[in-house]
Amino acid sequence: MNPHGHDHARSPDAGDAMPSYYEIMETSVRELLVEKQLISAGEIRRMLEVMDSRTPALGSKLVARAWVDPEFRARLLANGRAACEELGISFFEDTQLIVLENTDKIHNLLVCTLCSCYPREILGLPPDWYKLKPYRVRAVKEPRAVLAEFGTVIPDDVEVRVNDSTAMVRYLVLPQRPPHTENFSEEQLASLVTRDAMIGVARATVP
Amino acid sequence: MSEGLGRALKPLPNIVKAEREDPLFKAGDNVKIAMRFPIGHFRVPNYIRGKRGRVEAVIEPPAVNNEDEGFGRNAGVKRHYYRLAIPLTELWPKYGGSSNDGLRIEVFETWLERS
Numbered sequence: 001m002n003p004h005g006h007d008h009a010r011s012p013d014a015g016d017a018m019p020s021y022y023e024i025m026e027t028s029v030r031e032l033l034v035e036k037q038l039i040s041a042g043e044i045r046r047m048l049e050v051m052d053s054r055t056p057a058l059g060s061k062l063v064a065r066a067w068v069d070p071e072f073r074a075r076l077l078a079n080g081r082a083a084c085e086e087l088g089i090s091f092f093e094d095t096q097l098i099v100l101e102n103t104d105k106i107h108n109l110l111v112c113t114l115c116s117c118y119p120r121e122i123l124g125l126p127p128d129w130y131k132l133k134p135y136r137v138r139a140v141k142e143p144r145a146v147l148a149e150f151g152t153v154i155p156d157d158v159e160v161r162v163n164d165s166t167a168m169v170r171y172l173v174l175p176q177r178p179p180h181t182e183n184f185s186e187e188q189l190a191s192l193v194t195r196d197a198m199i200g201v202a203r204a205t206v207p
Numbered sequence: 208m209s210e211g212l213g214r215a216l217k218p219l220p221n222i223v224k225a226e227r228e229d230p231l232f233k234a235g236d237n238v239k240i241a242m243r244f245p246i247g248h249f250r251v252p253n254y255i256r257g258k259r260g261r262v263e264a265v266i267e268p269p270a271v272n273n274e275d276e277g278f279g280r281n282a283g284v285k286r287h288y289y290r291l292a293i294p295l296t297e298l299w300p301k302y303g304g305s306s307n308d309g310l311r312i313e314v315f316e317t318w319l320e321r322s
Contacts, residue, residue, distance in 0.1 A: 096266065098290075113252045140254065143295075144304045159307040162295070167250045168270050168288055169313050 050092060054124040056195035058089050059172060062122060063198065064190035066099075067177045077101060080172060084122060091121050093170075100163060101174045102200070107154050108161045108173045109147065109200035111139035117165035119172045123195055130199065140164060150201040163200075173200040181207060230269075230287040231316055236262045238291065239322040240314060249274050251318050255310070259322050260293035266313055274315070286316040 019027070033039050062084065066073040076083035080097030084090075091097075097119060100108040112118065113136045118126040129135050138146050143160045147153070154160055163171045175197040181189060184207075196202035218224070232238060242257035250273065269285035295308040302308070 113254070114248075114250065140295075140310060141299055142303070143308065156305050158305075159309065160295075160304060161308070162310050164252065164310060164312040166252065167273065167313050167315065169266060169290070 051120065051125055054120060054122070056123045056193075056198065057190075058124075059119070059122045059195070059198045060190040060193035062087060062089065062172075063174060063193045063204075064186045066174055067189055068186050073174075076174070089122060093121070095168055095170050097122075097170050097172060098163075099172050099174050100161070100200075102176050102203075104158070104176075106159050106161055107147075107200065108163060108171075109139060109143055110163050110165065110171050110173060111136060112165045113137070113140055114166055117170060119170040119198075121170075122172055123198060127195070147201060150196065152202050173198050175200075175204040178204050178206045227284060227286055228269075230265045230289070232262045232265070232287075232289055232319060232321075234262050234264055237322045238262060238289070238319045240291075241318045241320060243318075247274075248277065251314060252312075254298060255293065255312060255314070258293055258297055260291040260297070260310075262289045263292045263311065264290040266290055270315075272315060272317060288313045288315055289319065 030044065034041050034044075062076070065087065066076050072083065072086075075086070076099050080099040081091055081095075083099075084097060102108055110118075112130075116126055116131040118130065120126075135146065140162050143162050144154055147160070165171055175193065177189070178192060181192070184192075192205040192207060194202060194205060197204045237259065238261070239259050240251065240255050240257065244253075244256070266288040269287045271281055271283070271285055275281055290311060290313050293310045293312070294306070295302045295304065295310060296306050298310060
């Protein structure tokens with residue numbers, strides 16, 4: 001019995017499990033770098049703030065702008081990074097951005113088979129499944145089955161393009177604008193654009 | 208699409224370019240990804256080594272070899288990355304989806320051979 005008179009089911013807390021080999025390695029390297037004064041604890045905290053300031057809302061805004069402004073859309077497809085910077089989305093990594101447009105004939109999907117390359121400037125941190133082996137292996141081997149498990153069934157006459165991010169380039173999917181949204185404001189359109197739609201495992205939400 | 212990605216300005220006609228300044232391959236070229244297995248972490252996944260593809264675009268600007276950089280060696284020479292198109296049926300002979308389905312991936316010049 002706890003002080004307020006009833007039992008709580010004991011559910012595991014985050015951090016109860018023993019840290020893995022790589023978590024221990026990361027902690028050790030981090031603490032050594034701080035101890036040797038190569039980086040400071042404040043710098044690490046600051047980088048977490050940098051990452052936390054990036055969320056899929058930035059991408060939703062970008063996509064909604066591309067849907068309503070054909071000239072912006074053309075600039076975004078020609079040079080993704082420059083178009084992001086135009087909207088005030090700065091880049092903190094030395095990478096280019098290729099924006100891939102989904103059409104009636106082509107469906108794009110993003111993966112990083114080697115690790116977890118992701119358009120962090122625009123979407124923030126990747127979801128856990130994106131970093132785990134099953135997705136990374138299967139996205140390039142049986143993309144249609146993976147998409148179906150996300151509820152996205154791609155017709156046979158639509159080409160599936162898997163984009164494996166390995167080096168200097170990051171990708172973002174420009175999903176198709178859903179039907180019957182002609183009278184939507186840019187803000188309303190942005191609310192239809194989910195993170196998963198910009199990774200390509202889903203379509204934009206149909207209102 | 209990636210066609211206009213950071214395209215370099217045209218040099219004056221009397222400028223002689225150094226070797227490797229220009230990309231070795233161009234869009235449309237058929238290439239084969241080298242079948243090499245050096246020890247270490249390389250940015251060319253095993254599943255595309257030895258496979259054939261087509262150059263879809265040259266990625267500008269040229270970049271240092273980040274695989275050398277990863278080992279603290281940087282010769283200071285920059286080369287290009289290429290965006291390759293590889294059919295999924297080339298990667299997986301038993302691929303069950305549409306034969307139009309494909310992979311797009313960027314590979315550094317040192318890994319490519321003419322095919």
